[in-house]
Amino acid sequence: MGKEITSREQDYSQWYNDLVIKGSLADYSAVRGCMVIKPYGFALWENMRDVLDKMFKDTGHQNAYFPLFVPKSLFEAEEKNAEGFAKECAVVTHYRLKSDPNNKGKLIVDPEAKLEEELVVRPTSEAIIWNTYKGWIQSYRDLPILVNQWANVVRWEMRTRLFLRTAEFLWQEGHTAHATAVEAIVETKKMLEVYADFVENWMALPVIKGVKSPNERFAGAEDTYCIEALMQDGKALQAGTSHFLGQNFAKAFDVKFSDRDNKLDYVWATSWGVSTRLIGALVMAHSDDDGLILPPRIAPVQVVIVPIYKGDEQKAMIDEKVQAIVANLKALGISVKYDDSDNARPGWKFAEYELKGVPVRMAIGARDLEKNVVEIARRDTKEKMTVSMDGIESYIKELLNTIQQAMYDKAKAFREERITKTDNWDEFVQLLDTKGGFVSAHWDGTGETEDKIKELCKATIRCIPLDNPLEEGKCILTGNPSTQRVLFARAY
Amino acid sequence: MGKEITSREQDYSQWYNDLVIKGSLADYSAVRGCMVIKPYGFALWENMRDVLDKMFKDTGHQNAYFPLFVPKSLFEAEEKNAEGFAKECAVVTHYRLKSDPNNKGKLIVDPEAKLEEELVVRPTSEAIIWNTYKGWIQSYRDLPILVNQWANVVRWEMRTRLFLRTAEFLWQEGHTAHATAVEAIVETKKMLEVYADFVENWMALPVIKGVKSPNERFAGAEDTYCIEALMQDGKALQAGTSHFLGQNFAKAFDVKFSDRDNKLDYVWATSWGVSTRLIGALVMAHSDDDGLILPPRIAPVQVVIVPIYKGDEQKAMIDEKVQAIVANLKALGISVKYDDSDNARPGWKFAEYELKGVPVRMAIGARDLEKNVVEIARRDTKEKMTVSMDGIESYIKELLNTIQQAMYDKAKAFREERITKTDNWDEFVQLLDTKGGFVSAHWDGTGETEDKIKELCKATIRCIPLDNPLEEGKCILTGNPSTQRVLFARAY
Numbered sequence: 014m015g016k017e018i019t020s021r022e023q024d025y026s027q028w029y030n031d032l033v034i035k036g037s038l039a040d041y042s043a044v045r046g047c048m049v050i051k052p053y054g055f056a057l058w059e060n061m062r063d064v065l066d067k068m069f070k071d072t073g074h075q076n077a078y079f080p081l082f083v084p085k086s087l088f089e090a091e092e093k094n095a096e097g098f099a100k101e102c103a104v105v106t107h108y109r110l111k112s113d114p115n116n117k118g119k120l121i122v123d124p125e126a127k128l129e130e131e132l133v134v135r136p137t138s139e140a141i142i143w144n145t146y147k148g149w150i151q152s153y154r155d156l157p158i159l160v161n162q163w164a165n166v167v168r169w170e171m172r173t174r175l176f177l178r179t180a181e182f183l184w185q186e187g188h189t190a191h192a193t194a195v196e197a198i199v200e201t202k203k204m205l206e207v208y209a210d211f212v213e214n215w216m217a218l219p220v221i222k223g224v225k226s227p228n229e230r231f232a233g234a235e236d237t238y239c240i241e242a243l244m245q246d247g248k249a250l251q252a253g254t255s256h257f258l259g260q261n262f263a264k265a266f267d268v269k270f271s272d273r274d275n276k277l278d279y280v281w282a283t284s285w286g287v288s289t290r291l292i293g294a295l296v297m298a299h300s301d302d303d304g305l306i307l308p309p310r311i312a313p314v315q316v317v318i319v320p321i322y323k324g325d326e327q328k329a330m331i332d333e334k335v336q337a338i339v340a341n342l343k344a345l346g347i348s349v350k351y352d353d354s355d356n357a358r359p360g361w362k363f364a365e366y367e368l369k370g371v372p373v374r375m376a377i378g379a380r381d382l383e384k385n386v387v388e389i390a391r392r393d394t395k396e397k398m399t400v401s402m403d404g405i406e407s408y409i410k411e412l413l414n415t416i417q418q419a420m421y422d423k424a425k426a427f428r429e430e431r432i433t434k435t436d437n438w439d440e441f442v443q444l445l446d447t448k449g450g451f452v453s454a455h456w457d458g459t460g461e462t463e464d465k466i467k468e469l470c471k472a473t474i475r476c477i478p479l480d481n482p483l484e485e486g487k488c489i490l491t492g493n494p495s496t497q498r499v500l501f502a503r504a505y
Numbered sequence: 506m507g508k509e510i511t512s513r514e515q516d517y518s519q520w521y522n523d524l525v526i527k528g529s530l531a532d533y534s535a536v537r538g539c540m541v542i543k544p545y546g547f548a549l550w551e552n553m554r555d556v557l558d559k560m561f562k563d564t565g566h567q568n569a570y571f572p573l574f575v576p577k578s579l580f581e582a583e584e585k586n587a588e589g590f591a592k593e594c595a596v597v598t599h600y601r602l603k604s605d606p607n608n609k610g611k612l613i614v615d616p617e618a619k620l621e622e623e624l625v626v627r628p629t630s631e632a633i634i635w636n637t638y639k640g641w642i643q644s645y646r647d648l649p650i651l652v653n654q655w656a657n658v659v660r661w662e663m664r665t666r667l668f669l670r671t672a673e674f675l676w677q678e679g680h681t682a683h684a685t686a687v688e689a690i691v692e693t694k695k696m697l698e699v700y701a702d703f704v705e706n707w708m709a710l711p712v713i714k715g716v717k718s719p720n721e722r723f724a725g726a727e728d729t730y731c732i733e734a735l736m737q738d739g740k741a742l743q744a745g746t747s748h749f750l751g752q753n754f755a756k757a758f759d760v761k762f763s764d765r766d767n768k769l770d771y772v773w774a775t776s777w778g779v780s781t782r783l784i785g786a787l788v789m790a791h792s793d794d795d796g797l798i799l800p801p802r803i804a805p806v807q808v809v810i811v812p813i814y815k816g817d818e819q820k821a822m823i824d825e826k827v828q829a830i831v832a833n834l835k836a837l838g839i840s841v842k843y844d845d846s847d848n849a850r851p852g853w854k855f856a857e858y859e860l861k862g863v864p865v866r867m868a869i870g871a872r873d874l875e876k877n878v879v880e881i882a883r884r885d886t887k888e889k890m891t892v893s894m895d896g897i898e899s900y901i902k903e904l905l906n907t908i909q910q911a912m913y914d915k916a917k918a919f920r921e922e923r924i925t926k927t928d929n930w931d932e933f934v935q936l937l938d939t940k941g942g943f944v945s946a947h948w949d950g951t952g953e954t955e956d957k958i959k960e961l962c963k964a965t966i967r968c969i970p971l972d973n974p975l976e977e978g979k980c981i982l983t984g985n986p987s988t989q990r991v992l993f994a995r996a997y
Contacts, residue, residue, distance in 0.1 A: 089602075089611055109591065110592075145532065
């Protein structure tokens with residue numbers, strides 16, 4: 014009965030893959046490193062996208078669409094950005110296939126259809142967008158530009174994992190242009206707050222807001238702000254980033270504006286993005302050995318109703334009752350599915366919806382009808398409750414809120430237990446090896462030390478938290494003087 | 506004042522480009538044949554997409570996402586489809602760039618990073634999707650699969666035009682799988698009706714529903730159904746297609762299912778799509794020499810309000826009144842913009858919103874306030890009316906409906922006048938050269954005749970209308986016997 018899921022203890026990595034595939038979120042594809050997002054997974058992404066899109070629009074942004082391809086000469090214009098992505102980009106070199114003269118029915122690349130200039134499939138769109146902004150910006154009156162794009166991007170990663178790291182992924186990338194550095198920094202931080210709001214209040218996942226160390230910055234940024242979440246195996250996951258790009262791209266693409274005093278200056282930039290990677294975070298943070306646990310606010314199906322009956326007469330009575338409940342739940346804006354298919358037993362259905370992480374299950378049998386009750390099961394805690402049908406709709410609405418909050422609280426408690434201070438190197442390594450989570454330790458501020466620590470114990474600086482208190486200390490590795498603790502972790 | 510637009514009479518093609526670019530819908534990009542869809546154009550596309558998406562979901566479809574890339578071996582599996590698209594596809598051959606040793610700061614394709622198998626950037630997704638469906642379908646219980654994808658696709662067209670024919674474009678592609686041919690054909694026709702409903706009732710553009718001649722079929726289809734619209738220059742434009750694919754893709758990818766009697770058979774398929782090309786149709790069908798004319802039901806801004814005032818006191822009084830009107834309009838679900846920016850005069854704003862095709866403009870001056878009236882201007886007819894402020898919101902709601910209907914009626918009358926029957930070759934050619942539109946003529950049913958007619962006068966068979974009456978006659982070109990008239994036209 015049901016589909017077999019590897020337990021977390023047995024093999025955490027396999028558990029994750031099982032949930033994604035058997036939970037019908039995604040599938041491997043015929044293309045190396047690329048995935049197929051299945052309807053259930055895509056419905057989840059649509060819910061996430063719609064909430065984020067509204068948040069972006071409420072903060073004054075508009076959507077637009079820029080080309081998939083970046084001509085090589087534009088790609089290389091911002092040197093650090095180019096260097097950062099050159100190693101992993103898909104390159105289009107030809108624009109035609111032709112019949113293989115030696116192999117009937119087969120095709121080969123037509124050598125005569127070689128492009129004069131190669132096209133890079135966008136790994137990120139700063140280059141093509143800033144090249145476009147050059148034509149849009151002359152004066153301070155054209156600023157700010159507050160544009161977002163929902164798109165697919167390609168990064169030819171060597172080791173891929175469904176949702177967490179795929180060669181092609183879906184994301185949004187905001188690209189804004191401003192007249193002053195201050196305004197751009199305000200924008201960068203504002204979008205970090207939007208991301209934190211979304212991940213905490215919709216995905217029920219607490220995050221730490223911070224800024225990256227120089228080593229971990231986005232290629233081409235002056236500062237990278239990030240939100241970091243913690244997974245159940247004690248590894249951190251970067252859930253979103255917002256970059257202050259300074260004037261780097263404006264200089265690379267010669268984008269100047271005349272200010273109120275008619276003085277020319279380069280434009281200030283930000284970019285910020287979250288991706289389908291968030292689905293990976295969601296799965297890893299909340300699920301259990303029986304399957305996914307989806308937060309009610311973004312679950313494609315919030316409530317599933319399963320009838321338990323013998324014979325058509327009982328079925329008809331249950332149907333009638335359920336139809337009224339379904340209509341009432343929908344009127345409350347609740348997404349509900351009545352699964353009265355006759356090709357599976359209730360027990361099989363229960364397991365299937367547990368696997369798929371539907372937050373609330375309602376079972377109704379003939380005897381329940383008599384007693385005017387239903388059986389309610391919470392996915393997150395697995396509690397079962399017998400509840401009166403009177404006012405069941407508002408009960409469920411309330412329960413969905415309760416589950417949303419409980420999931421957040423649980424994840425928060427888990428994370429809070431796993432932020433550990435240490436001033437001792439051996440303990441530092443031991444913490445990473447055993448307890449996991451974030452280790453708060455002093456760092457001497459150099460990239461060399463960061464690299465060395467990564468080499469020694471695979472931990473990276475996840476972030477320097479915003480409003481980090483200054484505190485004198487000694488670097489956990491070198492003993493050199495330090496002014497603050499930073500958060501280390503092993504990470505996805 | 507305002508931006509200069511080429512008139513239709515002067516240069517129809519330039520008029521179109523002016524509207525698209527100066528009307529802020531799209532821009533050329535640095536990538537050959539690819540466009541940038543600007544925020545105003547993208548907002549229009551979002552409205553269209555959202556309506557279509559709801560229609561698809563209401564007819565039982567779910568969204569999913571499949572890889573951007575198609576490995577060459579899959580691409581070539583369905584021979585006709587491969588042959589149809591091989592000539593115009595972007596091919597990824599390498600996955601890395603590296604520093605150019607001879608040219609500091611420049612990048613070259615790393616010859617060591619050549620892919621073992623080339624990847625085609627999807628021109629359409631039948632191949633990658635049917636290769637995936639193979640893993641999803643075993644039995645009739647797995648059918649039907651009713652999936653849609655919103656995506657970007659690339660077709661390396663030699664001659665491109667903004668929206669109408671771009672190397673990259675945005676579209677949706679439905680891909681369904683069925684147990685019987687009949688069910689697949691029903692689906693094909695159902696989606697054609699959905700498209701016709703959308704284009705007629707939302708885009709205010711009448712279409713002729715029909716089926717393509719074999720020459721004009723989608724590569725790999727058994728039958729291609731289409732909707733054909735007429736542009737103001739008398740040329741036809743294919744606005745959407747729905748294909749009955751038979752078992753061609755199931756056979757190419759070996760997708761079989763066991764039916765209720767446990768007999769194995771190949772699965773039946775459909776695919777159907779509309780694209781950002783529809784925006785081109787919208788622009789060409791409705792606009793005039795002053796700019797775009799957008800149908801109210803999909804216009805990003807339905808009503809613009811422009812204040813006319815001298816001094817802050819008048820402005821404050823107008824603001825107060827407008828704020829109430831704006832709130833009331835929004836409550837009615839009407840998209841409204843209050844343009845009180847002080848960097849342009851009212852006359853400039855009037856011209857700008859005419860150019861952008863905003864259906865209704867409201868102007869309010871200090872004297873209007875005294876008289877409790879506003880000035881309303883319709884974009885489609887350019888009529889101006891002085892209207893009482895009492896009940897102005899319901900007046901506008903009604904007016905938007907009136908405009909939507911009037912735009913449809915006008916386009917319909919235009920098209921009806923331009924469906925002309927002829928049985929004479931010279932007249933046939935003359936009609937195409939002068940009056941344009943659809944020419945209804947007999948055809949002997951052969952591809953050779955079709956090719957010859959195309960060669961002689963650039964006209965193609967746009968479609969054989971659904972429920973076409975049978976009528977004996979002689980082919981317009983060859984004089985050979987014919988059983989029905991078909992619609993010819995020059996087309997985009």
